[in-house]
Amino acid sequence: xxxxxxxxxxxxxxxxxxxxxxxxxxxxxxxxxxxxxxxxxxxxxxxxxxxxxxxxxxxxxxxxxxxxxxxxxxxxxxxxxxxxxxxxxxxxxxxxxxxxxxxxxxxxxxxxxxxxxxxxxxxxxxxxxxxxxxxxxxxxxxxxxxxxxxxxxxxxxxxxxxxxxxxxxxxxxxxxxxxxxxxxxxxxxxxxxxxxxxxxxxxxxxxxxxxxxxxx
Numbered sequence: 520x521x522x523x524x525x526x527x528x529x530x531x532x533x534x535x536x537x538x539x540x541x542x543x544x545x546x547x548x549x550x551x552x553x554x555x556x557x558x559x560x561x562x563x564x565x566x567x568x569x570x571x572x573x574x575x576x577x578x579x580x581x582x583x584x585x586x587x588x589x590x591x592x593x594x595x596x597x598x599x600x601x602x603x604x605x606x607x608x609x610x611x612x613x614x615x616x617x618x619x620x621x622x623x624x625x626x627x628x629x630x631x632x633x634x635x636x637x638x639x640x641x642x643x644x645x646x647x648x649x650x651x652x653x654x655x656x657x658x659x660x661x662x663x664x665x666x667x668x669x670x671x672x673x674x675x676x677x678x679x680x681x682x683x684x685x686x687x688x689x690x691x692x693x694x695x696x697x698x699x700x701x702x703x704x705x706x707x708x709x710x711x712x713x714x715x716x717x718x719x720x721x722x723x724x725x726x727x728x729x730x731x732x733x734x735x
Contacts, residue, residue, distance in 0.1 A: 580716050581702040581714070582712060582726070584642070584714040585717075596717065598610060599724075600719060603719060603720045605626070605630040605631045607719040607720070607724070608621070608638075613642050614640055621668060623664060624665045624668050625665075626669070634721055636721065637675065638723075639672075639673075639695070641710070641726075641730045642726060642727070645730050648729060648730070649730055666691055667731075667733065669689065669690040670689050670731055673690075674690060679702075679716050682698070682704045682715075684697070689733075706725075706727060706731060710731055711729070712726070712727055713728050
């Protein structure tokens with residue numbers, strides 16, 4: 520009986536000693552599992568953030584005609600971003616007819632001094648679509664030319680997303696309408712944006728393939 524009592528006491532003591540060790544081991548395993556889970560989740564969170572950042576490309580120029588823009592110099596996207604819009608356009612050979620028209624209308628300072636505007640800029644080919652006699656007549660009439668050119672200017676900076684479907688007041692005091700998505704947009708259902716979201720110091724430029732004509 521005495522031996523049995525001592526044996527039971529010994530078992531109880533050993534059990535009491537082993538139980539905290541077992542609990543400690545379990546707690547350590549649980550913490551390890553939690554840390555492992557957190558570590559495993561961390562890369563997924565980072566990957567999501569990276570993906571989100573990579574998808575934010577709305578600040579870049581887009582369109583097929585952008586390929587013709589020089590990579591360096593005053594006529595490059597970086598160069599144009601440092602100059603006000605009329606000056607920036609003068610450094611782009613594809614906009615030389617527009618620049619000539621702007622000078623004839625006396626709008627260089629007006630455009631360069633404006634703040635936060637959007638310019639829909641017709642290419643030389645766009646002006647070439649206008650019959651020569653009509654274009655010569657327009658270039659010789661300062662009032663009419665001013666009306667046409669200011670119709671291409673909106674008094675706020677428009678991000679590409681704003682062009683999905685919108686109507687905007689122009690400096691000519693009427694409105695123009697845009698629609699499209701992604702990298703495909705039209706203005707007044709007639710002019711296509713061939714190189715869009717081009718930054719200048721005071722304006723966002725959308726280069727278009729057709730001259731916009733307001734009601735005269």
